[in-house]
Amino acid sequence: MITELQKNFYRITSRMPYRLRHVHAYLLAQDKNLALFDTGLNTDSALAALESDLQSVGLDIQNIRQIYLTHVHTDHCSMAGLLQKMTGAKVFLSAPAFDEYQHYRKSDEAVAQARNFYASHGMTPAEIDAIIDEFEDIRAIITEFGADDILKDKQVCKFGSTQFQVISTPGHANGHICFFFPEEKFLLAGDHILPYIAPSLTPNIFDDNYQPLKTYLESLGKIENLGCAEIHPGHGNSLSSVDERIAEIRAHHEQRKNYFYGFLNSAPKTARDVAQEIFGEDLPDFEKFLALNETFVYLQELKAEGRISEEMENNVFVYTAF
Numbered sequence: 001m002i003t004e005l006q007k008n009f010y011r012i013t014s015r016m017p018y019r020l021r022h023v024h025a026y027l028l029a030q031d032k033n034l035a036l037f038d039t040g041l042n043t044d045s046a047l048a049a050l051e052s053d054l055q056s057v058g059l060d061i062q063n064i065r066q067i068y069l070t071h072v073h074t075d076h077c078s079m080a081g082l083l084q085k086m087t088g089a090k091v092f093l094s095a096p097a098f099d100e101y102q103h104y105r106k107s108d109e110a111v112a113q114a115r116n117f118y119a120s121h122g123m124t125p126a127e128i129d130a131i132i133d134e135f136e137d138i139r140a141i142i143t144e145f146g147a148d149d150i151l152k153d154k155q156v157c158k159f160g161s162t163q164f165q166v167i168s169t170p171g172h173a174n175g176h177i178c179f180f181f182p183e184e185k186f187l188l189a190g191d192h193i194l195p196y197i198a199p200s201l202t203p204n205i206f207d208d209n210y211q212p213l214k215t216y217l218e219s220l221g222k223i224e225n226l227g228c229a230e231i232h233p234g235h236g237n238s239l240s241s242v243d244e245r246i247a248e249i250r251a252h253h254e255q256r257k258n259y260f261y262g263f264l265n266s267a268p269k270t271a272r273d274v275a276q277e278i279f280g281e282d283l284p285d286f287e288k289f290l291a292l293n294e295t296f297v298y299l300q301e302l303k304a305e306g307r308i309s310e311e312m313e314n315n316v317f318v319y320t321a322f
């Protein structure tokens with residue numbers, strides 16, 4: 001489905017078979033030339049749907065010249081390679097996003113690292129195998145693309161007569177970026193700010209000291225200072241109460257962090273122990289993985305705040321409250 005949000009600027013919504021049910025890509029048209037922001041999920045029917053969406057508003061898929069990616073989650077980037085091959089479009093993304101994409105492709109290193117990381121937080125070999133399978137599925141969905149340029153924080157890009165700025169917003173994904181259009185005062189937010197859920201945060205399995213929540217909240221602060229009148233997110237309706245939504249997300253994390261803290265005491269617990277207490281044992285594998293990630297994010301933050309301690313016991317990290 002394609003919606004003209006304002007002259008020459010479109011939202012393209014595609015269905016997803018899982019979780020959030022739909023995802024938005026955005027499109028800027030300058031004369032006949034097109035710049036796509038995110039691509040939607042690579043499903044059997046996705047390419048044909050995009051082609052007919054564009055046709056319905058008099059645009060031609062072959063005229064996609066540039067593709068900008070907010071991050072490399074499948075629902076945002078997985079058609080980039082397909083479209084690049086078909087149209088010769090240039091693909092742009094941040095350096096850490098391109099690293100993450102390459103980890104998906106050279107999976108051996110990432111798989112070994114994921115095994116270490118999740119084992120060190122108490123997951124069982126069977127649970128880790130299930131996560132690795134999920135990653136393999138993800139790898140299969142993302143079509144192979146080359147990066148034509150690496151986008152840097154605050155970089156100003158130009159497409160036709162339209163200018164927009166790259167805002168580096170790590171947190172939801174390590175290499176996440178948003179695109180701010182100063183003239184129009186709107187932000188293409190990817191999954192940095194969503195209207196109805198707080199975006200999930202991801203540990204960096206390659207960096208033990210990375211604090212996802214602190215990093216994310218700093219990235220939220222960058223949006224507060226932009227003078228942004230409207231946010232066009234990767235999922236859900238556009239929103240204009242930007243500061244209000246940011247305050248809600250901040251409050252959510254503060255409340256959630258304290259909730260997790262309530263499960264810690266003087267008995268040493270692994271991240272998996274805490275996740276299991278909070279979320280229960282009967283979760284599908286992928287949900288278990290998300291539960292562990294969320295738990296890790298708050299434990300990491302509580303540790304940095306000096307409210308809990310982390311020790312290594314038999315190759316597994318355990319946490320206790322002071």
Ligand SMILES: [Zn+2]
Pocket residue numbers: 071073076172173191
């Ligand atoms: Zn995402």
